[in-house]
Amino acid sequence: MRSVLVIGAGRFGKNLAVKLTELHNEVMLVDVNEEAVHKLEPFVTRVQIGDCMDRDVLAELGVRNFDICFVCISDNFQSSMEITSLLKELGAPYVVSKSDREIHADLLKKIGADDVVYPERDMAQRTAVRYSAKGAFDYIELSPEYAIMEVEPPENWIGRNIRELDVRTKHRVNVIGVRNGKHILPLISADHVFQKQEHIIVAGEQKDILKIINKTN
Numbered sequence: 001m002r003s004v005l006v007i008g009a010g011r012f013g014k015n016l017a018v019k020l021t022e023l024h025n026e027v028m029l030v031d032v033n034e035e036a037v038h039k040l041e042p043f044v045t046r047v048q049i050g051d052c053m054d055r056d057v058l059a060e061l062g063v064r065n066f067d068i069c070f071v072c073i074s075d076n077f078q079s080s081m082e083i084t085s086l087l088k089e090l091g092a093p094y095v096v097s098k099s100d101r102e103i104h105a106d107l108l109k110k111i112g113a114d115d116v117v118y119p120e121r122d123m124a125q126r127t128a129v130r131y132s133a134k135g136a137f138d139y140i141e142l143s144p145e146y147a148i149m150e151v152e153p154p155e156n157w158i159g160r161n162i163r164e165l166d167v168r169t170k171h172r173v174n175v176i177g178v179r180n181g182k183h184i185l186p187l188i189s190a191d192h193v194f195q196k197q198e199h200i201i202v203a204g205e206q207k208d209i210l211k212i213i214n215k216t217n
Helices: 011-022 034-043 055-061 077-089 102-110 119-132 167-171 206-214
Strands: 003-007 026-031 046-049 068-071 095-098 115-117 136-141 146-151 173-180 183-186 199-205
Touching: 003 011, 011 026, 011 034, 026 034, 026 055, 034 046, 055 077, 068 077, 077 095, 077 102, 102 115, 119 136, 146 206, 167 173, 167 206, 173 206, 199 206
Parallel strands: 003 026, 003 068, 026 046, 068 095, 095 115
Antiparallel strands: 136 146, 146 199, 173 183, 173 199
């Protein structure tokens, strides 16, 4: 469990705060919009109404006591920069700022952001890959080259096991789990026999995963 401060109750901020709370973190959500804050009060640990552009407001929050501070200001980049800078000045140990553009990300890092996230860009890329590849159901980019994907097993894999197919050597990917309906079985053995109704979760270079999806080998 971690102590987290989320600044900004816009679409990204509110969803982030709620999910972090569901994952058993202690989450304080702060926003200047009183109505938005009150709507989210039942779903997070604590809420506070305040303008985080005000140094005194941030100081009263005790930002150095949070493990992570998220700056989720989406409609005012100047505010995002100033809040990021103030957080670091006040001793926040780790600051993650939201950005929509590379140039903004560079500036945020220069003024102290420990990390920058791009929710719109990342979701667009994830959606593009998922719907460009027939038989792909989910996609997590690990780097520009590597990814984890949930895909249908190729037709010629059905009824055969991982050892027989020699998946890692022949296809250059690792099968790290299978999904059957809502249930995921991680770290399956080499004796697992692939079934038509299940999905496989594979990790490797994107080009190698796409080869599996687009053709049988």
